[in-house]
Amino acid sequence: MSTLPRTVFHVDMDAFFVSVEELFDPSLKGKAVVVGGQRHERGVVSAASYEARQFGVHSAMPLRTAAKLCPQAIFVDGHPDRYRACSEKAHKVLTSFSPQVEMVSIDEAYLDMTGTERLHGPPLLAAHKLHNRMKAETDLNCSIGIGASRLIAKVCSGKAKPNGVLYVIAGREARFLAPLDVREIPGVGKVTEQKLHSLGIRKVGDLAKFDDADLEHQFGKWGVALAGKARGEDAGAWFEGEIGADEAAKSISHEHTYDQDTANVAQLESTLMRLCEMVGRRLRENQLHARTFQLKLRYKDFTTITRAHSLDAPTQLDNEIFQQIHRLFHLNWRKGSEVRLLGVQASSFGESFAQLDFLEDHARGKWEHALSAVDRLRDKFGETSITLATGMKGGFRERTHENPAALPGKSKPSPS
DNA sequence: TCTGGGGTCCTAGGACCC
DNA sequence: TCTGGGGTCCTAGGACCC
Numbered sequence: 001m002s003t004l005p006r007t008v009f010h011v012d013m014d015a016f017f018v019s020v021e022e023l024f025d026p027s028l029k030g031k032a033v034v035v036g037g038q039r040h041e042r043g044v045v046s047a048a049s050y051e052a053r054q055f056g057v058h059s060a061m062p063l064r065t066a067a068k069l070c071p072q073a074i075f076v077d078g079h080p081d082r083y084r085a086c087s088e089k090a091h092k093v094l095t096s097f098s099p100q101v102e103m104v105s106i107d108e109a110y111l112d113m114t115g116t117e118r119l120h121g122p123p124l125l126a127a128h129k130l131h132n133r134m135k136a137e138t139d140l141n142c143s144i145g146i147g148a149s150r151l152i153a154k155v156c157s158g159k160a161k162p163n164g165v166l167y168v169i170a171g172r173e174a175r176f177l178a179p180l181d182v183r184e185i186p187g188v189g190k191v192t193e194q195k196l197h198s199l200g201i202r203k204v205g206d207l208a209k210f211d212d213a214d215l216e217h218q219f220g221k222w223g224v225a226l227a228g229k230a231r232g233e234d235a236g237a238w239f240e241g242e243i244g245a246d247e248a249a250k251s252i253s254h255e256h257t258y259d260q261d262t263a264n265v266a267q268l269e270s271t272l273m274r275l276c277e278m279v280g281r282r283l284r285e286n287q288l289h290a291r292t293f294q295l296k297l298r299y300k301d302f303t304t305i306t307r308a309h310s311l312d313a314p315t316q317l318d319n320e321i322f323q324q325i326h327r328l329f330h331l332n333w334r335k336g337s338e339v340r341l342l343g344v345q346a347s348s349f350g351e352s353f354a355q356l357d358f359l360e361d362h363a364r365g366k367w368e369h370a371l372s373a374v375d376r377l378r379d380k381f382g383e384t385s386i387t388l389a390t391g392m393k394g395g396f397r398e399r400t401h402e403n404p405a406a407l408p409g410k411s412k413p414s415p416s
Numbered sequence: 417t418c419t420g421g422g423g424t425c426c427t428a429g430g431a432c433c434c
Numbered sequence: 435t436c437t438g439g440g441g442t443c444c445t446a447g448g449a450c451c452c
Contacts, residue, residue, distance in 0.1 A: 042419085043419090044421095046452090060420085061419090062419055062420095064417075104451090104452085188450090189449060190449085190450090192450090220427080221426075222425095222449095238425075238451085249423085251423070251424085252422090253422060254421080255420085292444085306445085306446060307445085308444080308445060309445095310444065310445090
């Protein structure tokens with residue numbers, strides 16, 4: 001199947017979190033601003049204004065480092081609700097330009113603009129229209145990259161920043177990419193960069209000249225994708241597929257880093273309970289049931305372990321999640337060791353067996369219903385308005401091998 | 417520099433099955 | 435009989451992204 005060149009836009013909001021904060025507090029405009037927390041806090045920079053970046057501040061940098069580099073910066077806490085609201089506004093603008101829009105994060109999206117020429121004109125004109133409309137509707141700046149692949153569009157939007165448009169015409173991909181550092185290829189991080197450097201590959205042009213089979217030998221599957229990327233192709237799981245085919249989530253997680261490391265069991269357990277409740281609530285909101293639950297444990301020295309357990313039957317109930325997480329924690333925590341971070345993740349989503357498992361799941365369904373009601377009340381009156389007694393939360397018989405009758409869908413095909 | 421939080425994908429070994 | 439050859443699931447860890 002020969003593929004006509006597509007026209008892909010990558011739209012990236014400029015210094016998104018900072019720009020949104022400026023909408024709420026215009027006095028921040030033109031100043032060095034760091035979003036993500038206060039200067040003395042444990043944490044990293046979520047976004048920095050262009051003024052702050054001039055001092056070497058960038059996202060993912062520890063806040064304390066940012067404060068040293070740029071003492072005059074204004075430090076602002078993040079406001080996820082504000083960013084979500086602005087992101088939705090931006091999304092509306094994008095969908096008015098193309099039916100094929102894929103938000104890849106809160107502040108960037110791919111648009112398939114193939115075949116929209118009659119409506120919007122040639123790519124550069126369409127991009128400028130989009131850019132103006134975005135400014136008018138959201139009061140935010142964006143940059144737009146245009147190419148025949150996601151990869152090219154993405155690299156272009158980066159080069160176009162801030163507040164610009166860049167178009168690489170089909171057929172010019174390799175020439176455009178050749179002089180760039182390999183690190184500029186999306187998916188190439190510190191580790192891959194170092195490994196490429198050790199092979200004498202520094203620029204994308206060097207990569208393009210390298211033998212494909214050698215790359216596969218060095219990097220496995222990833223090497224094959226890299227070879228394609230050097231030519232400007234969308235290769236590898238991250239980039240393949242139609243734009244706008246939004247995939248269902250594969251995991252839901254929450255984690256917490258303490259201001260001060262702690263070995264206090266009561267404190268640790270209460271954090272775990274809270275994290276389990278947050279995960280359970282998200283499962284219920286999305287009408288998902290998960291089979292696998294994972295504990296994440298980071299010690300003072302930053303060594304991190306994960307321990308997972310898969311249930312026979314999926315659940316969305318706080319107490320069943322907590323039961324597993326609590327067990328995993330006490331099986332794996334080096335007693336007395338100070339903990340820096342705890343995390344809880346749910347995955348392996350599937351159907352609950354509610355309809356099949358009549359007796360027990362009649363009760364289960366009631367609990368799920370009740371917890372959803374609690375979720376709604378908490379929305380209305382605040383997180384602390386309702387507390388379930390621990391005894392009530394433990395109101396389930398555990399379904400395990402002791403009770404195989406309660407495990408439907410377990411009949412296995414007989415060995416051949 | 418003293419390292420957040422929420423995700424996706426990949427690898428690799430062992431269990432288990434046919 | 436020095437011992438195969440898949441396939442899938444589970445778990446742990448790690449690279450990478452915004």
